[in-house]
Amino acid sequence: MSVLQPVRRFRPRLPRVPLSIMLVSAIILVIVAVALLAPWIAPADPLRQDLLGRLKPPGTVGRTGVTYLLGTDDLGRDLLSRILYGARVSLSVAVLSVLVSTLVGVTLGMVAGWFRGWTDTVIMRLVDIMLSIPAILLAVLTVAVLGPGFLKLVLVLGLTRWPRYTRVAYAQTLQVANLPYIKASELAGAGAARILFRHVLPNIAGPILIVATAEFGLMILFEAGLSFLGLGIQPPSASWGSIMSVGRQYVERAWWIVAFPGACLFLLVLSVNVLGDWLRDRLDPRSRIR
Helix, strand or coil, rough: CCHHHHHHCCCCCCCCHHHHHHHHHHHHHHHHHHCCCCCHHHCCCCCCCHHCCCCCCCCCCCCCCCEEEECCCCCCEEEEHHHHHHHHHHHHHHHHHHHHHHHHHHHHHHHHHHCHHHHHHHHHHHHHHCCCCCCHHHHHHHHHCCCCCCCHHHHHHHHHHHHHHHHHHHHHHHCCCCHHHHHHHHHHCCCHHHHHHHHHHHHHHHHHHHHHHHHHHHHHHHHHHHHHHHCCCCCCCCCHHHHHHHHHCCCCCCCHHHHHHHHHHHHHHHHHHHHHHHHHHHHHHHHHCC
């Protein structure tokens, strides 16, 4: 018997990652990288206007010698630079809003599942009320009342999407709360907060991560939709939705203003959704039983 056979026998088997998941992961990493590096890789100032160079097609060389790879918008601003800076805004809003909704929803779900009784009734009825109202309609109404702005947009999106996390955390907490080691922690005198955040939360993190991944793509779409309607990020700041909102007026003569940020939005949301489906299959034990 070869000396290497025992080594090969106990060599850990790494999970196979499909090519499609590697591709979408690469797309997400590239978009995140260019968003973070936008101040250093953007070919021009995204706010600098040149009315004599407005609505120039992709590949046009400007008067200053700068090549507009993706063309210019209605005010002569470099579209590529605005898309790069718009990625920073879209990703920032999505990440922060997911964090807000996760924090609120998971906390309420664990509290309802642990304490039960009237706490359970109040929280879950509030969840039912929130879920009965279309999220995008509630976001539009709230932004219309509070006014547009980055922080307001993050809070609005975060506080309209927490019920989904609450339901998942509630159901998972009900299952975990009856496990033997949880009962042992109670008998040892551990408090509710310690048990919830040290023992329950790590065991329900998988389903929460699946929900957060799906919600991340949805938050990007919500931000783009609100900015497209003029209720999100306000000019002159760039976001993909606001860029497309400007471009819809010139779609027949300057198609690139809508096409390029729309393609970036499509690729990012599609990649996040495909990655989320794969994570669900990997983290959900029931999906492995086929």
